[in-house]
Amino acid sequence: QVHLVQSGAEVKKPGASVKVSCKASGYTFTGYFMHWVRQAPGQGLEWMGWMNPNGGGTNLAQTFQGRVTMTSDTSISTAYLDLTRVTSDDTAVYYCARVDSIGYLYYWGQGTLVTVSS
Amino acid sequence: DILLTQSPGTLSLSPGERATLFCRASQSVSGDYLAWYHQKPAQAPRLLIYGASTRATGIPDRFSGGGSGTHFTLTINRLEPEDFGVYYCQQFGGSPFTFGQGTRLEIK
Numbered sequence: 001q002v003h004l005v006q007s008g009a010e011v012k013k014p015g016a017s018v019k020v021s022c023k024a025s026g027y028t029f030t031g032y033f034m035h036w037v038r039q040a041p042g043q044g045l046e047w048m049g050w051m052n053p054n055g056g057g058t059n060l061a062q063t064f065q066g067r068v069t070m071t072s073d074t075s076i077s078t079a080y081l082d083l084t085r086v087t088s089d090d091t092a093v094y095y096c097a098r099v100d101s102i103g104y105l106y107y108w109g110q111g112t113l114v115t116v117s118s
Numbered sequence: 119d120i121l122l123t124q125s126p127g128t129l130s131l132s133p134g135e136r137a138t139l140f141c142r143a144s145q146s147v148s149g150d151y152l153a154w155y156h157q158k159p160a161q162a163p164r165l166l167i168y169g170a171s172t173r174a175t176g177i178p179d180r181f182s183g184g185g186s187g188t189h190f191t192l193t194i195n196r197l198e199p200e201d202f203g204v205y206y207c208q209q210f211g212g213s214p215f216t217f218g219q220g221t222r223l224e225i226k
Contacts, residue, residue, distance in 0.1 A: 035215075037163075045155075045163065045206055045217040061214040095162055103210060104153050106174065108162035 002026040004096055004109035011115045012086050020112045022079040022096030029077035030054040033099050036070060036081050038092040039111075046092075050099075051079060086116045120145055120209050122218035130226040137194040139221045141207035146187045148211035154183055154192045157220075158203040166205075167192060199225070 007021040022034065036048040049060035051070035058070045069082040079096055093111040100106035121144035131137055141152070150170040155163035165174040167183035170190055180195045194201055202225050207218040 037217075044204075044220045045157075045208070047208070047215045047217060049214075059213055063214075097162075100165075100168075100174075102168055103151075104165055104168040104174075105155075105163075105208070106165045108164075111162055 002098065002107045004098060004107055006094075006096060006109040006112045009113040009115070011117065014087055014116055014118055016086055016116075017082065017084040018086060018090075018114050020081045020083075020094050020096075020114065022081070022109050024077045024079065024098065027098075029072070030074055033103075034070075034072070034079045035097045035099065035105055037095045037097055037105070039095070040089075040092045043092075048081070048094075053079065083114070086114070088116050090114065091116045119214055120147065120212055120216050122207050122209060122216055124205075124207060124218035124221045126221060127219075128222045128224060130224050131197055132226045133197050133199055135197050137192075137197055137201070137223055139192040139194075139205055139223075141185075141190040141192070141218050143188040143190070143209060146211075147190075147209045150186045150190075151210035152183075152185075152190050153208045153210065155206045155208065156201070156203055157206065158200075163206060194223075197223075 003025045005023045030053045033050045035050045051058045053072045072079045096109040097105040098107040123142045125140045152170045154167040157163040171183045184191045204220045
């Protein structure tokens with residue numbers, strides 16, 4: 001049974017960095033790409049990018065290039081999202097989502113609320 | 119980037135009625151790699167439809183997807199109370215894998 005469990009809520013000041021984790025269980029971690037999606041309060045979904053745990057390759061939406069890093073630690077089946085130089089516009093719930101065998105986002109974490117406030 | 123525009127913005131219907139939601143792409147979605155998701159408040163999205171018309175595992179046959187190229191639809195027959203919430207389309211035809219802005223389905 002696939003589970004994605006994310007780290008807890010974070011409060012950060014503008015300009016700081018934040019790291020969100022996503023611990024996977026119930027499957028071979030290196031076998032499936034992991035995507036990250038965020039949702040600002042009361043807003044829609046925004047795709048951020050994907051990471052291939054098998055080798056570490058990534059594909060980031062241009063909006064996030066230079067400020068976002070997606071990594072993983074395969075020894076503990078955990079994916080990470082690093083966001084630097086945060087602003088109030090980065091206040092959102094961040095989701096990790098694993099693709100299914102077809103390539104769509106079937107399994108989702110519970111979300112991590114990141115609040116950026118001075 | 120492929121822009122996905124969903125309509126209507128809000129749909130007010132009663133249980134038992136049929137809902138039809140639309141997703142229009144700014145350019146053709148390669149391979150019709152389009153998905154639909156349902157999101158309830160404070161929950162993660164749930165995959166309903168992939169490949170434009172294939173129901174995901176566990177999704178009842180009241181849900182059906184159609185369309186190709188730049189025009190896609192999601193039809194929900196015999197609405198049930200748990201169907202209300204926000205529906206999003208997402209394209210996987212080309213990176214970035216953009217989402218539509220969502221359609222809110224509310225109880226009339």
